[in-house]
Amino acid sequence: MITFSSLAESDHSHFAQELFEEAFPEQERPPFSTIRRRDSGKFHFLVAENGDEPVGILSYWTFDDLVYVEHFAIDPDLRGQGLGKAVFLNFLSQQREQVVLEVELPNTEEADHRVEFYASMGFYQNTQKYMQPPYRAGGEEVPMIIMSKYELDDDEFDEIRRLIYREVYGVA
Numbered sequence: 394m395i396t397f398s399s400l401a402e403s404d405h406s407h408f409a410q411e412l413f414e415e416a417f418p419e420q421e422r423p424p425f426s427t428i429r430r431r432d433s434g435k436f437h438f439l440v441a442e443n444g445d446e447p448v449g450i451l452s453y454w455t456f457d458d459l460v461y462v463e464h465f466a467i468d469p470d471l472r473g474q475g476l477g478k479a480v481f482l483n484f485l486s487q488q489r490e491q492v493v494l495e496v497e498l499p500n501t502e503e504a505d506h507r508v509e510f511y512a513s514m515g516f517y518q519n520t521q522k523y524m525q526p527p528y529r530a531g532g533e534e535v536p537m538i539i540m541s542k543y544e545l546d547d548d549e550f551d552e553i554r555r556l557i558y559r560e561v562y563g564v565a
Contacts, residue, residue: 395476395483397451400428400438405447408468409440412450416466420535421497423528428452435560441467441480449480454561455490461557462494482514485542492516493545493553495525495537508538516540521550526562 400409410425428438435456441449449467453460462484467477485492494516499505508518519541524534539545545553558564 394444395448395480396442397439397484398442400440403440403447405440405442408447409438409450412466412468413464415469416450417464419529420527420532421525422464439484441483443476448476451480451484453484456556456560458490459553459556460488460490460492461553461561462492463561465494477510478514485514488542491553492542493557494540495523496540498536498538508540511540516542517544519545519550521545521547521554523554526558526564528562 398405400406403409413422413425413428435454436452437455438452439450440447441451447468448471450464451462452464453462465477465481467480494511496507496511497504499508512518517540519539521539523537523539525537527533527535539550539553541553
């Protein structure tokens with residue numbers, strides 16, 4: 394059975410940090426040391442567990458009518474067994490709001506697989522241009538795709554982009 398523990402309450406914080414740093418390139422993640430200092434009213438970092446064993450991580454932000462999934466990863470040794478889908482569907486079953494996330498452009502087999510993974514759970518691949526702001530000073534923007542539980546029109550997309558930029562990345 395899949396369960397979630399907050400990073401602060403988990404016995405698997407070392408696993409969480411290792412997976413976070415392994416699964417996401419440096420330009421696509423903040424320094425792990427800053428995770429605990431984020432606004433806990435809006436930001437959540439969970440360790441997914443199957444029984445007592447950690448299997449993945451999921452970080453997300455909650456806003457009035459929106460949940461933004463910032464990072465999601467499954468232990469590489471456990472991929473391909475359906476755990477990713479089980480974990481993510483468990484998380485989605487608890488969300489009533491619009492859910493959005495960023496994915497890399499499908500320029501590689503792995504990136505294409507990610508897009509297909511979220512599409513298999515009903516997520517829309519929005520066509521509006523999106524650039525992920527840098528997490529670090531001097532970093533570069535990363536072209537991404539916004540996928541969402543419900544399709545976004547241009548106005549909704551722009552509003553969500555502004556919210557993510559302001560609240561998550563700290564840019565206007």
